[in-house]
Amino acid sequence: MVHEQRLAAAQRAMSEAGLDALLIPPSADLRYLTGYDAHALERLTLLVLPAQGAATLVVPRLERPAAEAQAAGVAFADHADGSDPYPLVRAALGGAGGAFGGARAVGLGNRMWAEQVLALRAALPEAEQRLAGAVLAGLRLRKSPEEVAALRRAGQAIDAVHARMGEWLRAGRTEDEVAADIAVAMREAGHATVDFTIVAAGPNGASPHHGTSDRVIGRGEPVVVDIGGRMPDGYCSDSTRTYCVGEPPAEFREYYAVLHEAQRAAVAAVRPGVTAEAVDAAARDVIAAAGYGPAFLHRTGHGIGLDGHEDPYIVAGNTAPLEPGMAFSVEPGIYLAGRHGARIEDIVVCTAGGVERLNIIDTDLVVV
Structure with a gap:
């Protein structure tokens, strides 16, 4: 029915x-x-x-x-x-x-x-x-409990792939090779389709939608991994974590800590009645206060469901208040052109009592 x-x-x-x-x-x-x-x-x-x-x-x-x-x-x-x-x-x-x-x-x-x-x-x-x-x-816009459950399953499936990243991500391999392994793992985790596999190492990480290339990953390089697809029921996954192959540069550790704080602040800001632009500001204010404001190049998030990008958009100018059942990404980033970049992305759902993260794998920097 x-x-x-x-x-x-x-x-x-x-x-x-x-x-x-x-x-x-x-x-x-x-x-x-x-x-x-x-x-x-x-x-x-x-x-x-x-x-x-x-x-x-x-x-x-x-x-x-x-x-x-x-x-x-x-x-x-x-x-x-x-x-x-x-x-x-x-x-x-x-x-x-x-x-x-x-x-x-x-x-x-x-x-x-x-x-x-x-x-x-x-x-x-x-x-x-x-x-x-x-x-x-x-x-x-407002997901039913059954739709939230479907998105939760999608989140668990993509979390399972991120948990295996150490199997594939290492110096000497190309971005394309790592992406191919990720695509296989996504299907093994239950995805019906693989919609995107961004593996962006070193300077490529400064391009938010880089994709992949035949570039060889070097030791000490940060790598942005943004992956998502559709489950058999049509509901989408989308999650980004940033890794480092060996010890990262000191500058990177410094701004990753800022990004980590910003992403957590934005997630914590989610609750009914808060505007979409206020969630964007919660992340952006932290990054700007640390001097990286111009390096945050995009909105904080997008809605997700049967489409990978749909309402609500978490962006300045969107004054719509959040309501229970709204599901969207929280994904601030910092991108330093010619050097490296970082992004942390969770899918969350606004609940009557606040917020539920549908991606629960750790957001700390992982050194592989």
Whole structure:
């Protein structure tokens, strides 16, 4: 019944927002509403959810068996290769025989392909196009206890991989080699997909989204390891720890201690009613006071769930108060260009009483 309840909640929310329908392509939104983990293809897959009445999933005919096996709470309409699928959308909105069903404003999935946006504009010229995220973000923002449990399992799985880092991280190996071992371990720990494996050694650690390379890791170098993926239920993991292969430079130990304090301060600041930007400030103020303010290059965190990055964003300017069930990263960093960098990242959830860390492996500097 979970997906039927979510579809009904989306219908209530879109009515309040003045939308007559949601049109949702393959995405985390589609999986959240129906349970269907659809492939994004050039063939149209689209959930048509009117504010009142039944939901219809428009699918390619060859994808219908998979859709029927996974999706709940919807009727199905399929289209053969070479046929125009967009009349099916009109029909699902109540336009039998080609007459339009009366929708004047529709919400499109935020990450819909441009070619589909334009095709829908031509198919539904009467309808104003808006973003569905204005409705769905509010539904997905507060995780249910079952969703928190799923994120907790994802956190445990990625913690298990970090706990093994000493098996792979050593001088003389390349970043690519270490990343390959991590990817295998992530699947062994229960991940269905490996979404990213950042292994950034020495000066590469000063680039927050470096990725990996064939650079050989040297003795005494700090290494930023940021890894994450999706579990079979679709919920994401994301955790960063910073290691050092041998004794680190004194300068690094100094600012790692600052970063450690900042990350702990931001986690401790999480509780209902505190704004997202106040959590960002809790980390940023510590780093700035130590003289490293310009070296903290990014926001403190991002929401997580069926998407790796979603609301709420923990950043200056976001005055939204935290509420129980909101799950997000707390990941301040310090990056010294041309030398090295460090980041510490936990996924946390705001609870009625404060905060729960979903990554519980130690955040102290680990020398391997």
